[in-house]
Amino acid sequence: MGTKICKENLQQIIKSVPMLSASASRLLQLTSNSDHQLLDVVNLVKTDANLTARVLKIVNSAAFGLINEITSIDRAISYLGERIVISIAIGDCAGKLFEKELSGYEAAGGDLWKHDLRTAIAAREIVVQTELEVSPDLAFTAGLLHDIGKSLISDYLQGTVPEAIELISSQDSLDYLEAEEKIIGVDHTLAGFELAQAWQLPEELAEVILYHHQPGNASEEFRLLVYAVHLGDNIAMLGGFGTGSDSMQYRLDPKYTDYITLSPKTLANVMLTVDMEFEKLEESLNNLGRETT
Amino acid sequence: MGQVILGVGDYGASKTPGDEVKTFALGSCVSVILLDPKTRTVGMAHIALPDSSINKVKAAEKPGYFADTAIPALLHEMTKFGCHKKGKGMVVKLCGGANVMDTNDTFQIGKRNALAIKKILWAYGMGAVAEDLGKNFSRTVSISVESGQVMLSSPGRPNWQL
Ligand SMILES: [Fe+2]
Ligand SMILES: [Fe+2]
Numbered sequence: 001m002g003t004k005i006c007k008e009n010l011q012q013i014i015k016s017v018p019m020l021s022a023s024a025s026r027l028l029q030l031t032s033n034s035d036h037q038l039l040d041v042v043n044l045v046k047t048d049a050n051l052t053a054r055v056l057k058i059v060n061s062a063a064f065g066l067i068n069e070i071t072s073i074d075r076a077i078s079y080l081g082e083r084i085v086i087s088i089a090i091g092d093c094a095g096k097l098f099e100k101e102l103s104g105y106e107a108a109g110g111d112l113w114k115h116d117l118r119t120a121i122a123a124r125e126i127v128v129q130t131e132l133e134v135s136p137d138l139a140f141t142a143g144l145l146h147d148i149g150k151s152l153i154s155d156y157l158q159g160t161v162p163e164a165i166e167l168i169s170s171q172d173s174l175d176y177l178e179a180e181e182k183i184i185g186v187d188h189t190l191a192g193f194e195l196a197q198a199w200q201l202p203e204e205l206a207e208v209i210l211y212h213h214q215p216g217n218a219s220e221e222f223r224l225l226v227y228a229v230h231l232g233d234n235i236a237m238l239g240g241f242g243t244g245s246d247s248m249q250y251r252l253d254p255k256y257t258d259y260i261t262l263s264p265k266t267l268a269n270v271m272l273t274v275d276m277e278f279e280k281l282e283e284s285l286n287n288l289g290r291e292t293t
Numbered sequence: 294m295g296q297v298i299l300g301v302g303d304y305g306a307s308k309t310p311g312d313e314v315k316t317f318a319l320g321s322c323v324s325v326i327l328l329d330p331k332t333r334t335v336g337m338a339h340i341a342l343p344d345s346s347i348n349k350v351k352a353a354e355k356p357g358y359f360a361d362t363a364i365p366a367l368l369h370e371m372t373k374f375g376c377h378k379k380g381k382g383m384v385v386k387l388c389g390g391a392n393v394m395d396t397n398d399t400f401q402i403g404k405r406n407a408l409a410i411k412k413i414l415w416a417y418g419m420g421a422v423a424e425d426l427g428k429n430f431s432r433t434v435s436i437s438v439e440s441g442q443v444m445l446s447s448p449g450r451p452n453w454q455l
Contacts (some may be wrong), residue, residue: 020433105448106449142331163451164449165448175394234393237320237393237401238320238321238403239301239321239322240318240319240322242318242431245448245449247320247394247428247430247431248319248320248391248430248431249394249429250393250394251394251395252394252396252397254395254397257397264402264405265347267402268343268344269347271341272348272351275302275341
């Protein structure tokens with residue numbers, strides 16, 4: 001039996017989790033704006049000495065196998081790309097949330113981060129390979145953040161896995177989201193949305209967090225982005241990287257076809273790219289969430 | 294007790310009693326299990342996609358990733374354990390190939406994987422004696438080399454045997 005979460009509890013939980021640093025928060029604001037330049041990102045990162053050091057450390061880590069050390073932050077950022085810089089910035093402040101063991105979903109520590117990273121890569125690939133009118137890097141960031149609510153409610157879901165699975169197989173609940181709501185009163189999209197408010201995330205990211213399982217409910221201006229993450233999420237789960245008990249216990253919104261044209265062959269290509277990119281990125285970002293020394 | 298852990302696109306075999314051949318969290322991927330009673334060898338491939346034509350480079354590097362390259366690669370691997378090169382006498386089991394709920398045709402990757410695998414096995418004159426395919430949950434599979442027993446698990450469900 002899970003413990004019910006009421007509105008006040010949820011605010012309590014949010015108060016206890018890490019806040020975004022000022023630079024991470026400004027980075028998310030900046031990069032969700034479609035007419036920003038990479039130079040703006042560089043200038044912003046330069047204002048944060050810790051972040052600058054982390055970016056340089058990662059670009060020079062063994063994962064990238066560079067022969068010559070990169071010492072300038074400008075070069076490091078143009079080499080890594082915006083999405084990796086954002087991953088580092090988010091990971092630096094909120095790594096604990098992503099690395100947390102989700103015992104309420106029977107998922108190990110790090111599973112959420114892997115699922116989010118794969119969703120991010122897949123959402124970006126969907127945008128690129130189907131030529132959607134969405135920023136590929138924004139789709140990536142949105143994918144990274146979409147399930148953050150799970151780490152807020154997981155503790156309250158402890159011991160509820162068989163009950164949730166049963167609710168869905170008996171069709172009392174439509175999907176795992178409804179089961180969460182039935183058992184503890186709050187689902188992971190709503191919990192994540194509350195955190196998005198506390199973190200003052202840009203509206204489009206907050207909508208992705210709230211509607212990634214019901215993309216049709218997103219406001220029209222952000223719907224394409226939400227659909228891209230919705231598909232990315234499903235691709236991550238099908239690829240064997242869910243977060244434990246809720247994997248594939250959600251519904252694909254077949255209306256995505258009104259927005260995205262995806263052939264089985266393109267989907268296969270996206271899945272293959274996710275596997276290949278994931279290996280590279282996971283290695284380079286593997287110290288996310290660990291204390292920086 | 295040793296474990297042979299196979300990731301996505303891996304294949305492998307063992308005939309060491311006490312060993313366990315294992316793969317975690319199959320989603321739409323399909324695990325092909327080959328049991329050879331004659332040599333008491335257990336082989337498995339963790340297949341992600343049906344057709345290698347989409348990326349020949351990847352197929353050369355990781356043949357276990359695609360149905361059409363994985364099965365020949367696994368059979369070849371098993372010849373090192375004294376098994377018949379065309380799988381004569383082997384027992385075949387299949388599991389995985391899951392879907393999300395309300396899937397459409399495009400997202401039936403699991404189904405396409407299973408179909409491609411069955412077609413290739415058929416060409417070798419092989420067919421599965423047991424299968425646990427489809428539905429909407431992830432499966433972790435482990436096979437005991439000693440007994441040949443295939444066990445499946447998924448969060449929130451009691452373990453079951455295939
Ligand atoms: Fe979700
Ligand atoms: Fe997700």
